[in-house]
Amino acid sequence: MRDKYCGDVRETDVGSTLSLTGWANRWRDHGGLVFIDLRDRSGVVQIVFSPEVDAEIHELAHKIRNEFVLQVKGEVRKRPEGTENPSIPTGQVEVVVKELNVLNESKPLPFMIEDETEASELLRLRHRYLDLRRPVIRENIILRHKTARAVREYLDSQGFLEVETPVLTKSTPEGARDYLVASRTNPGHFYALPQSPQLFKQILMVSGLEKYYQIVKCFRDEDLRADRQPEFTQIDLEMSFVKRDDVISLIDEMIKKVFKDVLGKELNEPFARLKYSEAMERFGSDKPDLRFSLELKDVSGLVKESSFKVFLDTLSNGGIVKGLNAKGLARYSRKELDDLTKEVQSFGAKGLAWIKAKKGFESPIAKFFPEQTLKAVADRLEAEEGDLMLFVADKPQVVNDTLARLRQELGGRLELIKDDVYKLAWITDYPLFEWNDEEKRYEAMHHPFTSPMEEDLEMFLSMDTSELQTPDSKLSSIQAQAYDIVLNGYEIGGGSIRIHKKAVQDRMFEMLKISPEEADTKFGFLLEALEYGAPPHGGIALGLDRLVMILAGAQSIRDVIAFPKTQKAVCPLSNAPSSVDEKQLKELHIRSLHVEPDQD
RNA sequence: GGGGUGGUAGUUCAGCUGGUUAGAACGCUGGCCUGUCAAGCCAGAGGUCGCGGGUUCAAGUCCCGUCCACCCCGCCA
Numbered sequence: 144m145r146d147k148y149c150g151d152v153r154e155t156d157v158g159s160t161l162s163l164t165g166w167a168n169r170w171r172d173h174g175g176l177v178f179i180d181l182r183d184r185s186g187v188v189q190i191v192f193s194p195e196v197d198a199e200i201h202e203l204a205h206k207i208r209n210e211f212v213l214q215v216k217g218e219v220r221k222r223p224e225g226t227e228n229p230s231i232p233t234g235q236v237e238v239v240v241k242e243l244n245v246l247n248e249s250k251p252l253p254f255m256i257e258d259e260t261e262a263s264e265l266l267r268l269r270h271r272y273l274d275l276r277r278p279v280i281r282e283n284i285i286l287r288h289k290t291a292r293a294v295r296e297y298l299d300s301q302g303f304l305e306v307e308t309p310v311l312t313k314s315t316p317e318g319a320r321d322y323l324v325a326s327r328t329n330p331g332h333f334y335a336l337p338q339s340p341q342l343f344k345q346i347l348m349v350s351g352l353e354k355y356y357q358i359v360k361c362f363r364d365e366d367l368r369a370d371r372q373p374e375f376t377q378i379d380l381e382m383s384f385v386k387r388d389d390v391i392s393l394i395d396e397m398i399k400k401v402f403k404d405v406l407g408k409e410l411n412e413p414f415a416r417l418k419y420s421e422a423m424e425r426f427g428s429d430k431p432d433l434r435f436s437l438e439l440k441d442v443s444g445l446v447k448e449s450s451f452k453v454f455l456d457t458l459s460n461g462g463i464v465k466g467l468n469a470k471g472l473a474r475y476s477r478k479e480l481d482d483l484t485k486e487v488q489s490f491g492a493k494g495l496a497w498i499k500a501k502k503g504f505e506s507p508i509a510k511f512f513p514e515q516t517l518k519a520v521a522d523r524l525e526a527e528e529g530d531l532m533l534f535v536a537d538k539p540q541v542v543n544d545t546l547a548r549l550r551q552e553l554g555g556r557l558e559l560i561k562d563d564v565y566k567l568a569w570i571t572d573y574p575l576f577e578w579n580d581e582e583k584r585y586e587a588m589h590h591p592f593t594s595p596m597e598e599d600l601e602m603f604l605s606m607d608t609s610e611l612q613t614p615d616s617k618l619s620s621i622q623a624q625a626y627d628i629v630l631n632g633y634e635i636g637g638g639s640i641r642i643h644k645k646a647v648q649d650r651m652f653e654m655l656k657i658s659p660e661e662a663d664t665k666f667g668f669l670l671e672a673l674e675y676g677a678p679p680h681g682g683i684a685l686g687l688d689r690l691v692m693i694l695a696g697a698q699s700i701r702d703v704i705a706f707p708k709t710q711k712a713v714c715p716l717s718n719a720p721s722s723v724d725e726k727q728l729k730e731l732h733i734r735s736l737h738v739e740p741d742q743d
Numbered sequence: 744g745g746g747g748u749g750g751u752a753g754u755u756c757a758g759c760u761g762g763u764u765a766g767a768a769c770g771c772u773g774g775c776c777u778g779u780c781a782a783g784c785c786a787g788a789g790g791u792c793g794c795g796g797g798u799u800c801a802a803g804u805c806c807c808g809u810c811c812a813c814c815c816c817g818c819c820a
Contacts, residue, residue, distance in 0.1 A: 175777030261755045365819040
């Protein structure tokens with residue numbers, strides 16, 4: 144139906160007659176001349192209707208409205224001197240229409256098709272087909288395609304096989320809440336949608352496929368965030384006969400190719416490597432945004448020299464005091480400091496102590512500290528006149544967590560975060576276990592198939608299991624062969640070297656207080672597979688949505704997903720989820736406990 | 744489950760200490776207009792003020808409840 148895409152028409156086409164198709168993006172009707180921007184996926188080109196060229200077609204052109212679908216045939220000509228539009232690629236030319244075919248009409252739109260839309264997100268999602276016509280969103284979708292393509296090309300070049308794994312699968316314990324699918328043929332039984340293809344990809348390694356990957360939907364029935372959807376896409380891969388650094392260097396190269404292919408950007412400096420403990424110490428987070436420093440400093444040792452009860456009590460109860468230097472913010476008013484305090488409290492801290500470095504030190508708590516202590520603290524934080532020092536005292540976890548959030552907030556306020564800068568980091572040497580205080584047991588920090596560090600293996604296998612009752616046992620010192628990759632403060636991926644020996648896996652379940660019977664029902668198929676010559680293997684999964692969001696400079700993964708869901712996990716376009724017929728439920732052997740409220 | 748912000752024309756918003764005819768811009772409809780590209784000018788249509796209840800002579804405005812959207816905590820790697 145067409146000879147060319149609208150956005151591709153150039154001066155080299157001048158003189159030729161072209162058929163073009165697209166949508167009427169905007170029309171400018173002068174009574175005499177009518178200009179219409181014809182838009183397709185590639186961009187826009189101006190088409191002109193003149194009464195002198197064809198009076199009948201010109202008459203028809205008056206009737207064209209926004210988003211009418213047109214096919215036109217006309218001669219490309221250079222625009223008259225002075226009427227060129229340098230702001231669009233096709234701005235030197237226009238198409239004089241000699242044939243017009245209105246392929247479809249459009250009702251007036253609920254919102255305008257333009258980049259700077261003012262429409263609410265709900266309205267945009269309800270009419271996503273219109274939203275996707277907006278160039279910014281369209282470009283995000285194209286960017287996503289390019290990312291996936293770069294990944295496929297790269298992994299293919301490295302000998303990876305794309306293998307599909309089941310979507311109707313088995314509910315697994317630990318981790319997120321499952322989406323369940325009732326089985327018609329097996330009354331009372333349910334499939335779960337996969338939270339990840341974890342078990343299957345390990346089985347593929349036992350199968351001898353050596354290198355597997357998949358760009359695959361995963362499902363987790365948890366509450367949503369700007370960077371979390373109930374269904375999301377992972378770049379999932381697994382390799383046999385590898386060590387941690389084999390996986391890391393593979394992904395390094397893959398990420399570099401993605402940046403090059405998608406953004407045309409060379410990532411030259413090697414990605415940072417931080418041990419988990421170091422990341423927590425310096426940034427209070429295992430996904431630090433390394434685009435700025437603003438590091439946390441432990442001042443526990445220094446502030447012992449004081450009579451400030453809050454700090455002293457915290458320290459004697461095993462807590463710590465850490466602070467950071469908000470450069471130049473000594474000018475903050477009492478109100479601004481109160482607001483920061485409230486913010487930190489909303490993150491879980493009891494309070495926020497502040498000391499302004501001016502000629503002297505200005506602070507409600509300064510009087511509790513000897514002068515040399517204040518100086519020593521200021522030295523530790525490298526505070527100069529005009530700076531604001533902020534401190535949180537609490538259990539290490541609370542201190543790190545709240546200061547990490549405060550750091551991110553201040554990074555924004557101090558304009559330390561630049562767009563167009565991409566800082567990648569590997570976080571390694573994670574603890575294998577994490578104490579769950581509610582359930583009074585250890586949980587796997589990554590997942591229960593993660594291998595302990597080789598040097599910790601003997602202790603792992605031999606230690607007294609009576610230690611499992613307490614949060615401070617030797618168990619917390621065992622490290623995992625796990626690694627996360629972090630981009631600009633977002634965790635974009637994580638993986639590990641897996642356990643490939645049955646005895647080690649059994650031991651792991653014992654540590655997690657999962658009985659052999661339970662382990663057998665939940666993932667007996669993997670355990671059995673491990674007994675038949677499972678090779679050493681490991682892998683990683685990257686969040687495609689988050690990666691593309693960052694590449695696109697978007698604020699939410701919803702902007703890089705064609706049909707996203709709202710915070711209540713509803714699709715405004717299709718209105719899923721919805722109620723179903725009683726008959727369908729009956730076939731599935733299930734009954735809903737929910738009673739629809741009366742609608743009088 | 745909890746905290747915060749918002750919900751008024753098709754859209755984005757304004758609407759004060761409650762006061763009788765709820766406004767603006769864009770969009771839409773009609774007219775004029777031969778070089779616009781956010782076209783311009785003139786005229787017009789368009790409202791369940793999210794929903795339910797309450798207080799009041801009187802509610803977009805005050806109170807209670809509820810629904811929806813977004814951000815965050817919990818939850819989730």
